[in-house]
Every structure is written in structure tokens, then in C-alpha cells.
Amino acid sequence: MREVQEAEQAKTALDGFVSRLTAVCNTFTDRGEEVTHEAIEEAMDLTKDVTPASITWQVIQDLRMVEETRKKTSETEADFFGWLDLFLQKKDLSDGRTRSYKVLFRMLKRYQSFVRETDKERKGFTLNVHTIDRETIEDFFDYAANEKELSEEYPELFRRILADYPVEFSPKHKTRVIDARGHNILRERKKSLKAFFNWMYENGYTDNRPFDGIKIGSERYGTPYFLALEERNVIADFDLSENPHLERQRDIFIFQCLTGCRVSDLLNLTADNIVKKDGVLCVEYIPQKTTKSKPVVVTVPLNERARKLVVKYKDSCGGKLFPFISSINYNLAIKEVLTRCNVTRMVTTLNSLTGKEEQRPINEVASSHLARRTFIGNLYRQVKDPNLIGKMSGHREGSKAFLRYRDIDLDMMSETVNLID
Secondary structure, eight states: OHHHHHHHHHHHHHHHHHHHHHHHHHHHHHHTOOOOHHHHHHHHHHTTTSOGGGOOHHHHHHHHHHHHHHHHHTTSTHHHHHHHHHHHHHSOOOHHHHHHHHHHHHHHHHHHHHHHHHOGGGTTOOOOTTTOOHHHHHHHHHHHHHHHHHHHHSHHHHHHHHTOOOGGGOOSSOOOSOOOOOHHHHHHHHHHHHHHHHHHHHTTSOOOOTTTTOOOOOOOOOOOOOOOHHHHHHHHHSOOTTOHHHHHHHHHHHHHHHHOOOHHHHTTOBGGGEEEETTEEEEEEOOHHHHTSSOOOEEEEOOHHHHHHHHHTTTSSTTBSSOOOOHHHHHHHHHHHHHHTTOOOEEEEEOTTTOOEEEEEHHHHOOHHHHHHHHHHHHHHHHOOHHHHHHHHTOOTTOHHHHTTOOOOHHHHHHHHHTTO
């Protein structure tokens, strides 16, 4: 009986080998490639874990690239950063996500250099995707949480470290100051690094799973604050004619309050995004956040105030809908506009570094995202329909992110209680 089972297993293995060999040979023939003994032997070795039906020329080329990367980088620190380079090549990430990964891996490069310089027992410390373990991951994030303080304690060391990035991750404007990081930022970095290692494991590039047992944790957010309609209108109607630059940025901010688009989408709006649907003038666009996964078309009808702003800047912005400046300067302008308009009420915010609530004047914490919250928060107060509002804000149905905008204030609670009066 045992001999029969072994014979059947051998026959199955042989059949599988013959099927794979046939698929490889057919692939070479279809491509017009020379079918040499060496080439077939290499392709058979590369595809040993691939089913015959899945073997294509592109699969063989991808596996060849992976094997070449392994050979070049298996014993050096380029192992880690080389694999990241492959990850960024293979993953169709947005520009923002790509920049975020480069920030993360510059942090890892600094961590590696810091350990080498400060730990006598780890002078030759090198990050390696195949050997990095849970303890190292946790040590890295402990370093990341305290990097600002460390950079102040070792200023000369960090000056050298900051000048020594890998070429492929060197930023256009090199970091000169290390910023403090709060819980949410570190959580996002953990998610990104875990996603990288999951990708390595799922594609068979490594058997290492250093994040096993590591908890990512949940995001921490305070209660969303936004401008009341009265405050928004004060800002919209305030006379800023003596400062045309500030007036333009105010107008853009008000348009954002009326449409709820993210600043990344606002920046790219043109006259072509203004369309008529059933006689109603709307702004229509695909949020950048969805373009790499499942594109969603967002359509927001323009009220009279928004239509006037579109007309005001028509044909004066070189194709753009508004004379937009950089995101940083836009946020600074928003703060100045609120200050000049005397919109300075105190709001409760969550300190991103300490995780504690604190009271701050709204003009000091205002940014472009305040406009988006103002759009969503005020609409929700009026209609209390998250699905309807989500269609105009670009949030998917049931989005957890949308829940943060649902400010349940006293007026709404009173209305609810009155339903059972």
C-alpha cells in the first residue's frame, strides 16, 4: 500500500514537472526566444513555486529580477533599501504614498547609522529584510518616538547622519531638523512598514515575518471642530480689498468650505471640472485618493456663493480654477484670514504629540482641512444623512473616517429627544 502511494506521488510530481517544463518551453517559443538548456534550466528553477497555468514571460522576467536583487544585496545593507526600491517599483502607489515611504526609510537609514555610532556591541549593525526581528522593529519605533530629543542630545552626530542618505532616497531639500512625532504619525509608519514586509512575504521574497505579535494600535482623534455658518459668512464677506493676495486665498478657502474637496484635489481643479448636470452647475472630479484603487467620481452642486467665486476668477488663472499657492503658504494665509476677521473662538483640540486635549483659538489651528470639516459638519447638521454627504465628500459608504466628522451637538441631541416627547 505504501509503495502504491509513493508511486502515485512520484507520478503526480513528474506530471507537474512535465506540465511546467512544457509551459516554460511554450513561453520561450511564443516569445521567439532561443530555447537553450541553460535558459530552460534557469526558468525551471525560478518557477518552481509557480503553477504551469500561471507561467508567462513577464512572470519569468519578474522572478529573474528578484533573483538578481537577492544576489546583489544578500550580504549588504542594500538588501534592505534595495528591496524597498523594488517594492516602490512594483506597487502602484500614489505620489503621496511614495513620498511617505521615502520618509519612513530615511528614518530607518538614520536609525541604522545611530545604532552603529552609539552601540559598541552593534558597530556593524545592518538592516536586513531576512534577519530583522520583532525586537529590532520595536527598538526602531522607540527610536523614532524619541528621535527629536536624540538629535538635540547628539547634534554633531545627526549632522553627519542627515548628510548620509542612500542616493535613491535623498530628498530634494535635505532634512536639517528632526521633527517630533505623535502617536498617529508613528502608527501610520508602522502600518506602512508592516505592509512592506507583508508584500515581501506574500510574494515569496522572504520567509521573515517580523511584525508577528506587534500591535499597530488605533488612531486617536479629538472631536472635530469646524466653522459655524455664521463664522464662515463673516469670513466670506470680510473686506480684504487692501490685501489682494489674502483676498484670493480667502476666496479659495470659502470655495473649499462650499464644496468639501481635499486640498490635493482643489489644487488640480480647472474650468473643465465645472459642468452642468440637468441644468445644475456642479464641480465634478475624481479624488486623487481613489485614483490608484477604485476611482470615484464626486459631484457637488454649486450654490450661488460658490458660482460667484468661479466667475470671479474665470480665465485669470492660466487654466486653473483658482490662483492657488503652495499648501504651506495656503495654510498660513488661512490662519491670517481668520485672525483678521476676528474668528478666534476657543476649540478643543487633541495635541498630536502628547495625546491630550487642549484649548486653542480656532484661528491658530486652522488649516485647509478646516474647510472640508466645515462643509461636512454643517451639511450633517442640516440633513443628518451620512450616505448623501459622503457622495459629495468622497467618503465611501460606511467609512470610518467619515464618523469623525459627525459632530453630535446639543441641538441635534435635543431634536432626537423631542422625537419621543
